[in-house]
Amino acid sequence: MLEAVIRSSPEECPVNALHIYATNKEVDNHNSEAISSRFSNIINIDAHDYKKDPRTGEMKRQAAPFKGDNRDLIDTLQIAIGARVMLTRNIDVSDGLVNGTFAKVATITTHTRDEYVQFIGLHLDNVTAGQKHRNKAPGGDDNIVYIERSEEPLKRKGTVRRQFPMKLAFACTIHKVQGMTADRAVVSLKHIFESGMAYVALSRTTSLSGLHINDFDEKKIFCDPEISASLENMPKADFHSIQPILHIVQDSNLNSALKIIHHNTEGLECHMEDLKCHHELLLADVLCLTETHLSGSAVPAHLHLDGYTMYKRNRHASYTNYAHLANKNGGGVAIYVKNSFQVCPLMYMQNVTDLEYLVLKIQAPKQALLAVIYRPPSYNLAEFLAHLNALLTSLEIIDLRPLIICGDFNEDQLSHCNKPILNMFEDKGYTQLISTGTTEKNTLLDPVFISGANSNVRAGVLQTYYSYHDPVYCVLE
Incomplete structure (x- = not known):
């Protein structure tokens, strides 16, 4: 040639x-x-x-x-x-x-x-x-x-x-x-x-x-x-790391596995088309989202996802005693669940206030209790921990396991500093599943906590191009 x-x-x-x-x-x-x-x-x-x-x-x-x-x-x-x-x-x-x-x-x-x-x-x-x-x-x-x-x-x-x-x-x-x-x-x-x-x-x-x-x-x-030096130091990627959920399901014949993904979208409306086109997000049975940046009670038609039902809680509806947080733009959480699943959303829980959260009872074809939480960086940590403790206590009373909690807590799980949020979860018997960075700066802000699992669990980080955060996944066999 x-x-x-x-x-x-x-x-x-x-x-x-x-x-x-x-x-x-x-x-x-x-x-x-x-x-x-x-x-x-x-x-x-x-x-x-x-x-x-x-x-x-x-x-x-x-x-x-x-x-x-x-x-x-x-x-x-x-x-x-x-x-x-x-x-x-x-x-x-x-x-x-x-x-x-x-x-x-x-x-x-x-x-x-x-x-x-x-x-x-x-x-x-x-x-x-x-x-x-x-x-x-x-x-x-x-x-x-x-x-x-x-x-x-x-x-x-x-x-x-x-x-x-x-x-x-x-x-x-x-x-x-x-x-x-x-x-x-x-x-x-x-x-x-x-x-x-x-x-x-x-x-x-x-x-x-x-x-x-x-x-x-x-x-x-x-x-x-x-450039040569940078190429040598660049991490090697293989096909399994690009589509981990697909390979987990195919390699283990786990078509009946419960597949959960959490992603901080940094604005759902501006990234809805990206989400629909992502090569793995729509493999999820349950898709949990934080920082949706939504307002209003109605769900706009362009936010509907074929084959899924959406549940959401916007920031302004999440706070009773913290007007400075309620009136701030951004935040908010949402969950998309496949229509084939039988679920019960717990929109309000006794003694639980001032949290951006959603709780979902998944009853069939698999059973699990799922929560997604977003903690703003400006939320005082001590006050947040008190409200988080109230939520975890309420979840313990519900007779449904395993219990999976995901979200963005704005606490770096890779940091060598004290991690009060992680400590609270571990004190209550939870295991944190994600071990690698979830952001562009290689910080781990998007953990997945699980308690009471009786089956094998696989978890990891996916890749995306449109957000500072990468999605994380959890597959329960």
């Missing part, structure tokens, strides 16, 4: 293909050679440089252009009808006339008296661009885009340059072709001097047959050492 695109000499490469080089010097040499060898009607257009006269204060045109640098409008534009050029300034972004636009010179309009070039007409590669800049010459081609001189200051103090904002583009630097595609390109690797340059140059063509490589040297193809 590589041999098919390597050329032993420039003569083997298509002349009219874009040539890509590492340095400006190579590009300039190729462009000069290309225009001088292919065209006879070459016009040299000097920049018009103006300098302030210290005596009169007027801007006076210089006899010859100053020597500019690569960032200035070009000193002398060598051009011919049929030559390949590229715009070097953003002329009209909304009209597609931007820096890097490729074209072919179609016409050169001069002043009849002194041969002064007024416009350069271009046939753009992008035929939809330049609609506002056409038809400036009476009776002209409707497809020609007319470019005028631009004016901008030079670095030399008190000087201004007027020149057409374009340059020859039979060849371009690797830097200039980033992001573009071409049907054909001739790439020289001779003077590659930075990591990633070869990749950019070699990946411009739309097909392998359109790529031609000169001066091939595999040592010129290299990446940043830091």
